[in-house]
Amino acid sequence: MKPYIFITRKLPEEAIEVLKEKYEVAMWDKEDIPVSKERLLEEARRADALLTMLSDPIDETILNAGRSLKVVANLAVGYDNIDVAAASKKGVAVCNTPDVLTDTTADLTFALMMAAARRLVEAAELIKEDKWKSWSPLLLAGQDIHHKTIGIVGMGKIGETVAKRATGFDMNILYHNRSRKMEVEEAIGAQYVSFDELVAESDFIICLTPLTNETEGLFTRDVFRKMKKTAIFVNASRGPVVDEQALYDALAEGDIAGAGLDVFDKEPISASHPLLKLNNVTAIPHIGSSSVETRMAMMELCAENIDLVLSGQAPKTLVNK
Numbered sequence: 166m167k168p169y170i171f172i173t174r175k176l177p178e179e180a181i182e183v184l185k186e187k188y189e190v191a192m193w194d195k196e197d198i199p200v201s202k203e204r205l206l207e208e209a210r211r212a213d214a215l216l217t218m219l220s221d222p223i224d225e226t227i228l229n230a231g232r233s234l235k236v237v238a239n240l241a242v243g244y245d246n247i248d249v250a251a252a253s254k255k256g257v258a259v260c261n262t263p264d265v266l267t268d269t270t271a272d273l274t275f276a277l278m279m280a281a282a283r284r285l286v287e288a289a290e291l292i293k294e295d296k297w298k299s300w301s302p303l304l305l306a307g308q309d310i311h312h313k314t315i316g317i318v319g320m321g322k323i324g325e326t327v328a329k330r331a332t333g334f335d336m337n338i339l340y341h342n343r344s345r346k347m348e349v350e351e352a353i354g355a356q357y358v359s360f361d362e363l364v365a366e367s368d369f370i371i372c373l374t375p376l377t378n379e380t381e382g383l384f385t386r387d388v389f390r391k392m393k394k395t396a397i398f399v400n401a402s403r404g405p406v407v408d409e410q411a412l413y414d415a416l417a418e419g420d421i422a423g424a425g426l427d428v429f430d431k432e433p434i435s436a437s438h439p440l441l442k443l444n445n446v447t448a449i450p451h452i453g454s455s456s457v458e459t460r461m462a463m464m465e466l467c468a469e470n471i472d473l474v475l476s477g478q479a480p481k482t483l484v485n486k
């Protein structure tokens with residue numbers, strides 16, 4: 166009997182062709198609706214491999230249900246949706262998709278910062294709603310990006326690539342990370358500072374840290390109060406790193422000038438969420454790595470990892486320690 170792979174979302178056929186040649190492959194048939202917990206549990210019981218999305222909670226129940234489960238390949242660099250400790254205990258390999266999405270996610274992060282600073286979404290809406298009366302001196306005047314200070318929280322590969330983008334805009338680059346990155350300091354001229362210093366001195370605070378027990382709720386009201394009143398906060402990591410109510414209050418009461426958000430506490434965020442009522446919020450639906458080329462590369466990497474594990478070899482991008 167061929168090993169069985171279950172894919173939790175409808176992916177393009179060409180992305181899974183290579184798996185289909187060697188394995189029995191089944192796929193959830195919806196592109197934009199996640200698989201139900203019941204179906205996932207049912208599939209996990211018989212699967213040798215799961216190809217999962219960041220929106221699928223792969224908890225102990227799912228992992229323990231798997232009698233022959235050998236690998237969970239997550240279509241994301243982040244893997245906070247997976248109980249990695251429980252997977253390791255069961256001997257299940259967990260894989261993610263680093264590297265292939267670094268440039269694309271850095272591009273989007275930088276674009277989101279620029280869109281929030283220069284009020285691009287507001288400007289596009291104004292013109293489409295036929296509200297453009299005339300050229301006027303301060304119409305949708307935003308903030309400059311060039312020669313400002315960018316503060317990157319979480320200097321992983323994406324952070325480093327955002328910093329590289331910032332050099333082209335003559336920005337002063339600060340960063341905070343669990344450990345210093347001497348090679349980034351030398352190559353890009355980024356300066357390591359404490360979290361408090363970064364928050365107080367940056368014009369743009371860019372959150373790129375993974376969601377862990379240590380980073381959950383990192384951005385509190387107190388932290389937003391320490392930022393410049395002209396600061397723009399950008400989150401392209403995970404929603405729960407931020408206390409969303411605190412962010413709302415900070416934006417509504419003028420502690421900071423604006424926010425660019427690709428991620429939210431609860432995804433999808435509802436259009437009636439108070440944050441989305443604020444003009445100074447530029448919000449997009451978790452599309453950090455979403456270019457056709459990159460998403461296809463991520464799918465290929467997941468398929469490759471699954472194939473490697475199922476043929477008894479080490480996967481390319483293993484997460485378990």
Ligand code: DGY
Pocket residue numbers: 219240241242243244266270401402451452453454455
């Ligand atoms: C990921 O892959 O974890 C990021 O959220 C990219 O969008």
